[in-house]
Amino acid sequence: MNEKWIIGEVAKLFGVSTDTLRYYEKAGILSAHKDKANGYRYYSYDEIVVLMDTLFFRNMELSIKDIKQIVTQMDVGDIKRILYQNQRVVEDRIQELIKLKKMINQVASHYEACEQHLGEFVLVPAPSFKYKLLEKQADDLVDMIRKYKKEDWGWLDSIRYTLLVSQEELLKNPSFRSARVGISLDEENLYRLDSLEQQELSSLNGAEYLYTIVGTSYVEPEHDVLSKALDYLKEEGRQVKGPLIGRYMASSHKDGLDYYEVWIATDNS
Structure with a gap:
């Protein structure tokens, strides 16, 4: 019966x-022996058993430090x-x-909506999210990150970058060049803000x-889709009765475009 196996045999097995x-040898888990006759390193039957336990616990993603203690000094x-x-970990x-999967699904759905519904028009009830404008314009994105990035919740999927174009500006020049910037939150995320800031929404x-x-x-001097949106409202016998609100959805850096879902308040003429 073979009672020793060289390192290449064990690795292949x-x-x-x-x-x-x-x-594993360097970590103090295995002990290799050396055949004085030929200089080959080999493992004994006992080391094979230890290796089996080591690989078994590694499959459960236990650390090498924990495995060393298990095979050298721990009882049951x-x-x-x-x-x-490790189960709790x-x-x-x-x-x-699960949170990551939810976020991926949410973001992927944004990109899918941009791909499938870009420039389509539909009349919908008022959305339930709430928003507020930021005071500064030049460094708005950086200020938003500084203020709302918190370690205890995923701010990227809770707060949406938001644009507002006033009714007057929209009718005079349908573009985003005069847009003011802000944030918006869906109702289920409002609790993340303190009560004072919730009142500002x-x-x-x-x-x-x-x-x-x-x-x-x-930078478009006139946005084609916004111009068509105003024409669509006229055809439907409606008037613009409030600002444009846009919530960031996705970006295509290749095309140099950011995508927004847009709401424009309307009323019957």
Whole structure:
């Protein structure tokens, strides 16, 4: 019966590299022996058993430090505690992955909407989100990040960068060149702001809004989709009765465009 196996045989048997086996040796988990006759390094039957346990626990993503303690000094009670600790870590990761999946789905749906509904017009009820304008214009994005980036919640998927074009400016020059900037939050995220700041938020009032999706470079002297939106309202026998509110959705850096979903307050003529 073979009672020793050279490092290459063991690596091939367990589907790991020889570097991995040497790493386990250096970490104090495995002990290699040396054949004095030929100078080859080999592992004994006991080391094979230790390696099997090491790979088993590594598959559960236990750290090398914990595995070394498991195979050198822990009894079953200690090992049980290590496993339960790791279980809690995994549960936390699962919750993080669920949040990540939700965010990916949300952002992907924004890009899909931009692709499929760009420049389409529909009349919709007033949306339920609330918004406020920021005081500064030049460094608005940086100021927003400084103020609202918090470690305890995902500000990127809770706060939406928002533009406002006044009714007067929209009718005079349908573009984003005169837009003021702000933030907006859906109702389920309002609790993230303190009560004082919640009072600073405004709602969109009115019976119906024209809704569309636009892409802008912010410098167009006249935005084609906004001009068409105003024509659409005239054809529908409606008048603009409030500002344009745009909420950021997506960006295409290749095209130099940011995409917004846009609401324009309307009323029957």
